[in-house]
Amino acid sequence: MTNKQKQKSQFIYYRPGGQTRPPVSRQKQPKRHYGWFIAIVVLGLTGFLLTRSEGHALSTYEEVRSGISGYCLDNLHNKTISGNEVDIWKCNKSPAQNWNLSGNTISIDGSYCLAVDKQHAIIANCSSTAPTQVWLEDGSGLLNPDSGKCLNAAGHNDGSPVTIAACSSSDNLSWTAVSSSGKTITLPGTCHGSEGQKVACYAEQEWANWQSGVYSHPALLTSYTDGAAYEEWCADFVSYIYKEAGYPFSGGETNGWDENNANNIQNMGFTIHQPDNYTPKPGDVGYFSYNGGHVEIVVSGGPHPTFIYGDSHVTDPTTNNGDMAANTMLSDGSAGELIYYMSPTAGS
Numbered sequence: 360m361t362n363k364q365k366q367k368s369q370f371i372y373y374r375p376g377g378q379t380r381p382p383v384s385r386q387k388q389p390k391r392h393y394g395w396f397i398a399i400v401v402l403g404l405t406g407f408l409l410t411r412s413e414g415h416a417l418s419t420y421e422e423v424r425s426g427i428s429g430y431c432l433d434n435l436h437n438k439t440i441s442g443n444e445v446d447i448w449k450c451n452k453s454p455a456q457n458w459n460l461s462g463n464t465i466s467i468d469g470s471y472c473l474a475v476d477k478q479h480a481i482i483a484n485c486s487s488t489a490p491t492q493v494w495l496e497d498g499s500g501l502l503n504p505d506s507g508k509c510l511n512a513a514g515h516n517d518g519s520p521v522t523i524a525a526c527s528s529s530d531n532l533s534w535t536a537v538s539s540s541g542k543t544i545t546l547p548g549t550c551h552g553s554e555g556q557k558v559a560c561y562a563e564q565e566w567a568n569w570q571s572g573v574y575s576h577p578a579l580l581t582s583y584t585d586g587a588a589y590e591e592w593c594a595d596f597v598s599y600i601y602k603e604a605g606y607p608f609s610g611g612e613t614n615g616w617d618e619n620n621a622n623n624i625q626n627m628g629f630t631i632h633q634p635d636n637y638t639p640k641p642g643d644v645g646y647f648s649y650n651g652g653h654v655e656i657v658v659s660g661g662p663h664p665t666f667i668y669g670d671s672h673v674t675d676p677t678t679n680n681g682d683m684a685a686n687t688m689l690s691d692g693s694a695g696e697l698i699y700y701m702s703p704t705a706g707s
Contacts, residue, residue, distance in 0.1 A: 421457065421458050421459055421460060421536055421537070421538050421539070421544060422450055422452070422456050422457070422458065422536070422537055423456075423458050423465065423534055423535070423536045424450060424534065424535045424536075424537060425447050425512050425530075425531070425533070425534060426499065426512075426529070426530035426531060426532065426533025426534065426535075427447065427512055427515055427530050427531060428530075429449055429450060430447040430448065430449060430450065430512065430515075430517075431447065431448060431449070431450040431451075431456045432445065432447065432456065432458065432473075432510075432521065432534065433445065433446050433447055433448035433455050433456050434455040434456070434467050434468075434471075434482055435455075435518070436455070437453065437454055437455035439467070439468045439470075439471055439482070440482075441471065441481075441482065441483045441484045442476070442481055442482075442483065443471075443481060443482050444479065444480070444481055444520060444521075445473065445479075445480040445481060445482060445520075445521045446517075446518050446519060446520055446521055447512045447514070447517075447518075447519050447521060448517050448518065449517055454468075455467075458473075458536070460536050460544050460545075460546055460548065461547075461548070462546075462547050462548075462560070463493050463494055463495060463546055463547050463563055463658065463659060463665075464485065464492055464493070464494065465494055465501075465536075466485055467482060470484065470485055471483065471484065471485065472484075472485040472486075472489075472492040473492065473494065473510075474489065474491045474492045475491040475492075475503050475505065475506050475508075475523055476491070478522050478523055479520065479521075479522055479523075480510060480520075480521040480522060480523065486661075487659075487660070487661065488638075488659075488660060488661020488662060488663070489661070489663075490503075490504070490505035490659065490661075490663045490664070490665050490687045491503065491505055491506075493505065493658075493659045493665045494510070494546060495546065495563060495566055495567070495570075495658075495667075495685055496545060496546050496566070496567040496570060496571070497509055497526050497570045498526070498528060498570050498571060498572055499528065499532075499533040499534070499535070500526055500527075500528075500532045500533060500534060501534050501546075502526060502570075502685065503523060504665050504666075504685040504686050504687060505663070505665065505686075505687045506523055507686060508523035508524055508525060508526065509523060509524060509525070509526035509527075509532050510523060510532070510534060511523055511524035511531055511532050512531040512532075513531070515531075545567065546563065546567070547560050547563045547564065550564070550604065553642075554604070554605075554606055554642060554703050555640050555641045555642025555643065555702070555703060556641050556642060557604040557605065557606075557642070558600055558601060558604045558606070558641070558642035558656065558703075559641035559642045559656065559657065559658040559659070560604075561600050561603045561604045562600050562656045562658050562667045563658055563667065565579070565583075565596075565599075565600065565603075565667075565683075566667050566683060566685060569683045570683075575677075576675055576677040576678050577677060577678050580592065580675075580678050580680055582599070583595045583596050583599045583669070584617065584619065585599075585616075585617035587617070587619060589679075589680055590619050591651070591669070591671040591681060592619070592669040592671070592680065592681060593621055593653050593654050593655065593668050593669040593670075593671065593681075594618050594619050594620055594621045594623070594624055594654055595617060595618070595619045595669070596656070596668060596669040596683075597618070597624055597644055597654050597655075597656055597668075598616045598617055598618040598619075598624070598627070599616065599617070600656060601616065601627075602616040604642075606703070608627040608628070609627075610626065610627070611623045611626055611627060620652075621646070621651065621652035621653050621654045622651075622652045624644060624646070624654050624701065625646065625701055628703065628704050629644065629701035629702060629703060629704060630701065630702050630703075630704050631699050631700070631701055632699060632700045632701070632702060633699055634689075634697055634698075634699060634700060637700055638660065638661060638662060639657045639660045639661070639664045639700045639702075640657065640660040640702065641657055641658055641659060641660050642656070642657065642702075642703065643656075643657040643660070643664075643700050643701060643702045643703075644656060644657070644700070644701040644702075645657060645664070645666060645697050645699075645700055645701075646697070646698050646699050646700070646701060647691075647695045647696060647697055647698065648695045648696055648697075648698050649691075649694060649695035650695070653668075653695060654668065655667065655668035656668060657700070658685075663687055664687065665685065665686070665687050666684075666685065666686060666687070666688075667683070667684070667685045668683070668684055668685075669681050669682075669683060669684075670682050670683065670684035672694075
């Protein structure tokens, strides 16, 4: 890594803070009206059950609205089979549009997740280790880091297919998840679980902040680097995320969480694993052999993990420093490759 200099940012970062019907009394009726009375009761009970069923669905309903007005992400013909295509359809609160956002996945019917198959969006059996099922907020869109592309409505009519395409701010690449109460839902939601899960969750939240266009990049970078002058901030980002998740570093070159040397991250209480015999987990840190060392946070584990990190090889125009990146790359050719994983000693 090279050493460049920049003026200390003057921005101040303010951190931004997923009925029953009453019983009807029965009265005895003359025998000649009994059949008519039963029909009324049956019809009423049927309506009551339908009302209860619809009410239950609405109480857990989460629709993913397209930027194309009036249309929602839709499981084509509501076929809950792996490989079924995903389309857009007029928003109608049907089971085919009842999605659940959890972590960095979007699922339907409890066991099928939104996934990428070549250039198409499908549902597939949910797998916590499938990079094709990982989605990160990217401005107003949804990025699949494995493909490097965003969820895209390929048409403007009922049944238009959903594909992936280069990320941009167009309506067909814009998506908003909304609960039945009308509240906007964001990925990944409230951070909870083990140390590793919390770390991964906070990394995803900072990714969303960086990509949203709402928060100043110089201000965010100043908070990641603890106000330091220009530095390649991959290590700062790792230490900042661990601090935010409730596990701040101690010791090291600065005797605190603001560790800015990638090589020193391994001294912050991690267990080192060789990649040939270890399956990475969320919250682990990947160490890469770029010039000067480089570290990235694992946000989705398995044999093909997804990483979020500060990327000094791509200049962010508003900071003249590195940009933030997300992908599944284990090797960048001669520039560098994954050497080992580091997991919290306490386990993840």
